[in-house]
Amino acid sequence: xxxxxxxxxxxxxxxxxxxxxxxxxxxxxxxxxxxxxxxxxxxxxxxxxxxxxxxxxxxxxxxxxxxxxxxxxxxxxxxxxxxxxxxxxxxxxxxxxxxxxxxxxxxxxxxxxxxxxxxxxxxxxxxxxxxxxxxxxxxxxxxxxxxxxxxxxxxxxxxxxxxxxxxxxxxxxxxxxxxxxxxxxxxxxxxxxxxxxxxxxxxxxxxxxxxxxxxxxxxxxxxxxxxxxxxxxxxxxxxxxxxxxxxxxxxxxxxxxxxxxxxxxxxxxxxxxxxxxxxxxxxxxxxxxxxxxxxxxxxxxxxxxxxxxxxxxxxxxxxxxxxxxxxxxxxxxxxxxxxxxxxx
Numbered sequence: 001x002x003x004x005x006x007x008x009x010x011x012x013x014x015x016x017x018x019x020x021x022x023x024x025x026x027x028x029x030x031x032x033x034x035x036x037x038x039x040x041x042x043x044x045x046x047x048x049x050x051x052x053x054x055x056x057x058x059x060x061x062x063x064x065x066x067x068x069x070x071x072x073x074x075x076x077x078x079x080x081x082x083x084x085x086x087x088x089x090x091x092x093x094x095x096x097x098x099x100x101x102x103x104x105x106x107x108x109x110x111x112x113x114x115x116x117x118x119x120x121x122x123x124x125x126x127x128x129x130x131x132x133x134x135x136x137x138x139x140x141x142x143x144x145x146x147x148x149x150x151x152x153x154x155x156x157x158x159x160x161x162x163x164x165x166x167x168x169x170x171x172x173x174x175x176x177x178x179x180x181x182x183x184x185x186x187x188x189x190x191x192x193x194x195x196x197x198x199x200x201x202x203x204x205x206x207x208x209x210x211x212x213x214x215x216x217x218x219x220x221x222x223x224x225x226x227x228x229x230x231x232x233x234x235x236x237x238x239x240x241x242x243x244x245x246x247x248x249x250x251x252x253x254x255x256x257x258x259x260x261x262x263x264x265x266x267x268x269x270x271x272x273x274x275x276x277x278x279x280x281x282x283x284x285x286x287x288x289x290x291x292x293x294x295x296x297x298x299x300x301x302x303x304x305x306x307x308x309x310x311x312x313x314x315x316x317x318x319x320x321x322x323x324x325x326x327x328x329x330x331x332x333x334x335x336x337x338x339x340x341x342x343x344x
Contacts, residue, residue: 059207
């Protein structure tokens with residue numbers, strides 16, 4: 001397969017960066033430009049095809065922990081090889097160079113790649129819904145309206161965190177910068193330090209960073225789950241932060257493998273949600289996160305899911321529209337059409 005890449009929508013694209021505590025990153029065009037002819041899909045092991053799955057460390061890969069374990073034991077329908085990427089740039093470069101068949105990635109990164117490859121990427125399923133939360137030291141904030149007149153510390157300006165927060169504030173009658181102040185900092189560690197020092201009334205943080213912060217800031221509590229705040233608006237969509245995606249040619253020529261992956265990924269996500277303590281051990285064993293205690297506490301808050309088909313499309317398309325309206329570059333310049341969404 002040879003990827004064709006269009007660069008007409010600008011040199012840099014913002015996307016949600018799980019591996020860097022969800023700070024907003026920008027991918028240079030140089031990362032995308034040298035797309036090579038990909039090798040034949042899947043590796044061969046003893047004459048048997050292997051489905052290569054590439055995950056970004058963090059919540060994007062947590063739901064696959066059980067599948068990783070089952071694959072290692074040889075108890076899966078497909079034969080799998082799992083790889084972990086340490087950064088979004090690493091993941092994107094490896095995928096476009098043909099190093100993986102299926103990739104667990106931030107949802108708007110998939111949209112960016114769809115644009116850059118002229119429709120060469122398809123989303124198979126939504127794997128993680130919203131993980132953003134408003135936290136505070138105290139008990140004053142119980143709804144979005146309670147943020148009026150307050151200062152919110154946050155990281156991720158110019159990327160998904162800013163677009164989601166601004167959308168929710170405005171949907172609740174609050175204009176950022178007028179009705180409440182958002183102080184954008186360089187990284188989440190600075191947000192936590194500022195909150196601990198009393199420099200803000202609240203902070204925007206993602207799971208599992210909320211769990212890390214709670215260990216450092218006495219009295220910190222989750223005041224608002226932004227996934228639930230999104231649902232209160234009754235938009236018909238979800239705050240889809242991560243997806244499982246694949247190249248269009250791979251999907252078109254390996255329908256049975258894709259179907260098996262979707263079934264096994266769903267079973268894995270359901271098991272992880274139902275067994276957080278055991279899942280946390282597997283998450284650490286397979287290198288997705290480093291701390292089992294943090295992983296166990298984060299699992300119920302990371303909205304791990306396995307939405308597919310029309311349910312996935314409905315959930316994801318509305319979220320991407322919000323990002324597009326905030327900044328078209330955040331999804332690659334053009335909203336993906338129907339071909340972006342896989343349905344059997």
